[in-house]
Amino acid sequence: MPLIFLSYRRFDSTPITRNIHNSLAEAYGSDTIFLDEKSIPKGADIRDYIRDMLSQCAVVLPVIASGWLSRITSFGFGPDSWEQPNDWVRMELEEALANNLTKVVPLLIDGIDMPRADLLPDGLKALTYRNGFHFSSEAFNEDMPRLIRELNRMIDGTVLALPEKLLSQSDDEASRQAYYRHEVRYCLESNDGQLDEISQIYLDALRQHLQLTRESTKRIQDAAQQPYSRYTAAVRQLFAHQTKMTSGAEAAEAFSTVVLDRRALNHLDRLHHNLALPQWKALRIRHQIEKEWEDRHRYSSKPVLGAEG
Numbered sequence: 001m002p003l004i005f006l007s008y009r010r011f012d013s014t015p016i017t018r019n020i021h022n023s024l025a026e027a028y029g030s031d032t033i034f035l036d037e038k039s040i041p042k043g044a045d046i047r048d049y050i051r052d053m054l055s056q057c058a059v060v061l062p063v064i065a066s067g068w069l070s071r072i073t074s075f076g077f078g079p080d081s082w083e084q085p086n087d088w089v090r091m092e093l094e095e096a097l098a099n100n101l102t103k104v105v106p107l108l109i110d111g112i113d114m115p116r117a118d119l120l121p122d123g124l125k126a127l128t129y130r131n132g133f134h135f136s137s138e139a140f141n142e143d144m145p146r147l148i149r150e151l152n153r154m155i156d157g158t159v160l161a162l163p164e165k166l167l168s169q170s171d172d173e174a175s176r177q178a179y180y181r182h183e184v185r186y187c188l189e190s191n192d193g194q195l196d197e198i199s200q201i202y203l204d205a206l207r208q209h210l211q212l213t214r215e216s217t218k219r220i221q222d223a224a225q226q227p228y229s230r231y232t233a234a235v236r237q238l239f240a241h242q243t244k245m246t247s248g249a250e251a252a253e254a255f256s257t258v259v260l261d262r263r264a265l266n267h268l269d270r271l272h273h274n275l276a277l278p279q280w281k282a283l284r285i286r287h288q289i290e291k292e293w294e295d296r297h298r299y300s301s302k303p304v305l306g307a308e309g
Contacts, residue, residue, distance in 0.1 A: 002039070002053050003032040003155060003283070007092045008063035009071055012257035016109060017063050017138050023144045024151075028280070029287035039080045050088070051095060058103060058155050060096040062127070064088070065109040069119060094123035103154050107147075156279035160186040169211045176210040180217060184224040189278060193285070194226035195221060227275035228285070234271055235286050239293045260286075 002025055021035045030038075034053045040046060054060065062068075063287040066083040068089075075087040096102050108114060133150065135143050153159060160182060167179045183206055187199035195203070207217045238260055246295060260268070272282035 002034040002057050003028060003059070004151065005034045005057040005060045005092075005096070006054060006063065006098075007060060007089055009065065009089055009205060011071075012067040013063045013065040013109060016065070016135075016140075018134075019140060020061075020063070020107070020144070020147075024148070027148050027169070027287070030285045032283060038063060050092060054092065054102070055099070059105045059151060060102055062093055062104065062106045063109060064106050064112055064115070064132075065150050066112065069115045072121070072124070073119070087218070090121065090124065093297055096285070097124065097126045104130050105128055105150070105154075107135045108132045109135050110137055152278070152280040153245065155283075159190045167210060167211075173212070176212060177216060177220060180206060180210055180212060181220050181224065184221055188224055188228065189281065193281060195225070227277045228281075229270055231268075231275055231277055232285055232289065235268065235289045236293075238268070239289060243293075 006017055006021055006024075008014070017035070019133050021033055021038070024033045033039075034057060036050070039053070072090055074089060075090065093104070096104050104127065106114065111134075114128055114132050117125040120127065133147060135147065149159075163179060163182060167176050169176075180203075184195075184203060187195055187203065191199060203217070204219070207214070242260060242264065268282065268286065271277075272279060
């Protein structure tokens, strides 16, 4: 299922869009990122396919580079339709902006300003008021992690905000434990489900301030990590089950391109929801295991040199 839709103009932003796509695919998995040149099946009706993808995606990223606005104005402001589109980019964004459930985040490339509303057709005027993300091709390695952090917050999950006030020893123990539990979840969400040394230093200082015992905070940490470990175990079991159900040539193909079927993915979606695991974190876990599984079977399935056929 697609999650992020990249809308761009081929003549002025193809290279950077491809680089952004590759980085997003590395973070979330290639099947979650829509890019027309990679995602539309041969023979599919482009109009129907794009509209379907837009209806499913949580975030649309319009890549706005140097020639973006001039191309819109060159097509004129006459009414367009999906039956006879003059400008696919305009059609995509009008559709996305009309859907209140879709987040639209303009990527402003290399110092481009947000287009003024009076320069845009009526269906795109709302784009002017979306908070854009300034992206530099020269600072790609710095800007890409920032973009992924912003997307993580928007894709059904946030790095938890700080509660209104820090609890003290005078509050009852249940409240102090609830505060500590919140901060453990923050540390896990902000560090790929791991409690590293920095997190432990912070949590230990917080434990002392809240006057909680090591035993009680250890139980809280273990419980907070359970959703990650349970989801990870379920994904591994599903990959193992799918491989077990294939045989012969199908199994060889499964080793090189592991793709869980729709039923398995639907159950994983329900699982991460029931475990209160952020969606973006679940995607990262699934993608990491997918790569590990493919690498393991790719090497283990290689024929031995010199063996008889």
